[in-house]
């Protein structure tokens with residue numbers, strides 16, 4: 001179990017992360033999701049003590065600094081470009097293994113596991129971005145660790161690579177490890193993670209099982225299809241319902257199909273189709289993070305814990321629930337595409353930071 005308690009960091013320009021507390025359980029992949037600039041990398045660096053800041057994170061009760069044999073306990077992918085560009089992939093892994101007390105046979109094993117055997121003798125600087133990412137992951141796996149902390153592990157990978165890493169992380173979690181992987185890609189995280197920690201503007205937006213997140217917060221609208229949308233729109237509005245027109249469809253802000261059908265019946269408007277449409281991952285996430293971004297003065301943000309934080313909806317794809325009304329129609333609705341990035345934070349104007357700390361800008 002990873003326990004992060006009161007993590008915080010303030011940069012001079014007001015960016016950073018607020019008072020973040022959450023837990024990460026073993027046996028599942030936990031997705032750490034947030035738009036560009038939300039504070040994911042900062043949080044990960046704080047968890048590992050790689051940057052100065054507030055709070056404490058324990059891995060099975062000990063901080064990263066206290067863990068004996070950190071390489072063999074906590075595997076970290078924080079900077080895929082960490083290998084010296086002139087050193088071969090194999091030499092880099094041998095060097096890290098020697099420093100971390102890991103037997104050198106592990107080098108061959110992780111090269112094979114990450115699909116790098118054929119480029120093992122290539123200098124790291126001549127590897128593609130995807131290969132560098134695999135090398136970072138190989139480094140994290142060297143010590144066969146119980147905990148994995150991975151910052152954007154799918155970054156730079158092609159679609160096959162993304163699928164490969166998804167399968168790999170699920171397998172590692174299935175072995176009982178604790179896998180914590182950040183991403184700014186919505187659908188990718190939904191396919192990978194069982195638990196979700198969402199941050200925006202340096203604040204915790206939600207934490208908990210993905211399914212629960214969806215159940216508790218998915219928003220549903222009734223969609224009505226009719227040849228007479230104007231007449232139905234007036235009737236629905238008179239009945240106190242919020243409604244908008246999308247092409248010839250009316251989207252009614254309720255999940256109550258019977259009420260919509262009754263209003264249509266009273267108004268004498270024939271409805272061709274009536275169904276419930278649940279909001280997709282993208283919609284829900286954007287709504288959640290927009291609210292957090294609007295409120296964001298991250299460095300000064302008050303405490304936000306997993307239990308106390310407001311949560312919002314996400315779903316891997318949209319579901320259309322056929323309604324017991326006029327002409328039931330289970331029409332597939334919007335779903336997030338596999339590569340839908342979350343837009344950058346409105347409140348954070350600094351470009352995404354994969355860059356190392358700029359210490360002179362920091363306030364401890």
Ligand SMILES: Nc1ncnc2c1ncn2[C@@H]1O[C@H](COP(=O)(O)OP(=O)(O)OP(=O)(O)O)[C@@H](O)[C@H]1O
Pocket residue numbers: 011012015016034035036037038039040041042043184348349350351352353354356357358359361362
């Ligand atoms: N060393 C630094 N000095 C000043 N500001 C920083 C520094 N590092 C990060 N920031 C700012 O802190 C905020 C959070 O950045 P961070 O890199 O943690 O976000 P992120 O969620 O990992 O983003 P991305 O998905 O783009 O990698 C951003 O506004 C960023 O510009």
